[in-house]
Amino acid sequence: MSGRRGGTVLRLVLPQLARTAAVLLLVGFGAAFLLDLAPGDPAFALLGEQATAEQIAATHRALHLDDPFLTRYWTWMSGVVRGDFGTSYLTGEPVMASVAARLEVTGELVLLALAGALAVSVPIGVLTAHRADGRADRAWSLVSSGLIATPPFVLALFLAYVLALKVGGLPATGWAAWADGPGANLRHAALPAATLALALVPTYSRMLRADMIATLQEDHILAARSRGLPVRRILFRHALRPSSFSLVTLTGISIGQLISGAVVVEVLFALPGLGQLVVTSVTAKDVPVVQGVVMFLAVVYCAAGAVTDVLYGCLDPRVRVRPT
């Protein structure tokens, strides 16, 4: 019995795994290919413009720059599979080390933004669905249209202007690590995380509102109402869970949007995160770092998809895999 159950799970999971592996291989290939097209010689970036021909040749040999493209891709990819993402042309550091050092910042921003966005948009979505077309619903629809149309960097500028310059209290730029004290860390993270969160709130709350309106018309809600249950209990205990599937999917997908936003926000607020690493290494043509970061982000994206699938099963008993 248990053996057959394992078989079912494998049959469901294996094609998905194969697909993910193909996607990641392709991402790595694309990143390597794109940067191979980039103009300029990384040896120049490493040695400076005054480098002699011998120095450049030596660097080329050391970094295997003269190998054919496919050979370099293969060497790199087989390293990645073993967890070795290569070393930066510029700093000589292992790529994974610099990614890990920057991840602390970007990871914190992304998680704070996700938590903040959900904390704000779930109540808003539920309440606007409860009184759909009411005054609050219409007001929020206007506000959220405005938020959707505001580019993240304009939002960040505005928040920095109002909260850091005019009101004061929050730092406008820079970063303090968690080790420097949680208070300082959170104060530095507040503005960038708020910017990222505000960009998500309109889509999140609208998605939940739409699903919630549909759920509220179902029979089990009518039954709960006729039993005289309090409205708040009906909304948050009975209606929220069956209305949250699209929101969960959207949350998984928005990891990419969050990281795009983080790139802008990190540059704007001068935060030492992954986004800044991408911008500096792309301009410096530090190929291994760009490849490493892109690969890492792709893995995160695929993992987020997998987590979403599992969450789906937790929320909705109908999609759970049952032994047959």
Next chain:
Amino acid sequence: MRARREADGLSLWLALAWVAVVVAAAVLAGALPLRSYGALVPGVDARTPPGWRPEFLGTDAIGRSVLARVVHGARESLLVGIGSAALAMAAGLATGLAAGYFRRWVDTAIGVVLDAVLAVPALVLLIAVAAVGRRGTATIVLGLAVVGTPSFARLARASTLAVVDREYVAAARALGTRPGRILRRELLPEVVLRLAPFAFVFMAFAVVAEASLSFLGLGLPPPAPSWGGMINDGRPYLDGDPFLVFVPAVCVFLTVASFTVIGERARRRFDARESRLR
């Protein structure tokens, strides 16, 4: 309910009016009696502070006319928006139709490639393309088209699957029509209609992405004007002369909002038609 419908109608008209203004600005920028976007306004020198008022909307940090730059900037934003939407839609149609019509391994192969594009955050991909290509509008359009293709393709695939089993397609197949002709004559018109509203939504995204790229310093090389670049240039003067940031930011905001409203209305109108047909 009635008031709401009227408000909706008003917002659509305002959106169309703003888009018309932007299009006019982009097309006529060279013909309008404006100052040059690259040269200093006469009467201004290096020591004049930004925001020199005799000039309408003021001057920027170097002393160029903000009005001229914002009007010429419309050209860049619109070109990028329309160009990338058209390219992404064409590529998305081709891949999505093929995936939805042939299914099986074609579908799988296309799906894997599109997933690979989606797995890289849009702005990261765009930065990489911008760094590789020559700095200019064409590179940005190409980068945005790559970023946008998966979304169009997914929509096109879903729409193809929705119509591919209808009788008129079966009839065409029974008559021995070749797949290429079925795709072009039977499926394409249906699928294009369903994709058109999304093109506006994508244009809104493209305008923001172009502005973000210019904001990061990876857009058009100076002195060419773009809204994102103007916002970036105005940042240090936010406290003294917020106009430098405010004017281009409002342009981006209104353009994005207008495209979103138009796309939204088009989608709703299409949905209504579809439901009447069934």
